[in-house]
Amino acid sequence: MPKSLEFTILATHNFARASIMRLPHGQVNTPVYMPVGTKGAMKGVTYQEMDDLGCRLLLANTYHLAYKPGGDLLEKVGGLHNFVNWKHNILTDSGGFQMVSMSKLSEVTEEGVKFESPYDKTIMYLRPEDSIHTQNQIGADIIMALDDVVRTTTDGPRMQEANERTTRWLDRDIAAHKRKHDQNLFPIIQGGVDPKLREQSLNDLIKREANGYAIGGLAGGEDKVSFWKTVAQCTTKLPINKPRYLMGVGYPVDVVVCSCLGVDMFDCVFSTRTARFGTAFTDYGFLKLKNNQAANVFEPIQKGCQCQACKSYTQSYLHYLIAKEEVACHLISIHNLNYLIQLMLNLRQSIIDGNLIEFVNGFLKKWYQKEG
């Protein structure tokens, strides 16, 4: 039987790695940015367009899918791949993060999480066994452990409890997981920005010998130095021959720095969320297309960008369109996704070519400089 995950490192530069991750639905080149289609749909972008952008691994969320269309329906149609007609890989998050993002509507105990639906007030229980069962029904190539997520800036006994509970829940996840042959369960390292707690979480989770590991509990309002130090602590300790996934990080500078620190996978809603507010990524930082200045720029968002928006439209037209039509958000979303996917490809190629230092220097110089 073929393995459900094979990870081959092609080249390294210090901690950075360029690799190939082989999953049940094909090959993924890493470092990789994974676009987020929380509810089994990308906001404003079709799966065909994701395919055309070169996306080979995208993210969906168990909590939202469990609510609608529901695990039973997804199982009946042969999983989310079939339901949405996506032939490449999918990763599902466990629902753990919704404890923080929907904290007013959730309650955490040792047994699991209880959510009250924001839509119709129905109650949903998400114990480790439920999260894994639903993820087995959804059928993603990579599934995530249910972690006890607390705000990154929490400290004291609650952080310690969350850390230890995450390990206890992992053991329940592993016991409940019925598709080990074709679905990879990634544990999630927690511990906030406290080096001792991170060390404990790393030790506990590495012992469970998974095919890959996630770094959770970051990008939640901590200062940059603590963030980078914690990422570095994790990547230094995690097994070299397995993929590392940094959850919820997708700001261009962060993905470049954290790739240099040895992270292989990233996800974040930021690229598409910020697009819906009219902000585009460019080599020279963020471009606010709502600003009146854009009305007089008869150039694309980014010269040389091969995306649908940049090949066809000027900033001036997009500025005009934002006020009128949804399609503007669609076009900017496509551009931002293309930007991040291409950024990762170029960074990866520079590792392979032995040019990572030049690449990072060039990237930072432009990002922090005004165009001119």
Ligand code: PRF
């Ligand atoms: N855990 C889970 N999902 C996540 C995170 C986490 O810690 C983060 C980091 N804040 C983003 N998404 N399960």
Ligand code: ZN
């Ligand atoms: Zn573009």
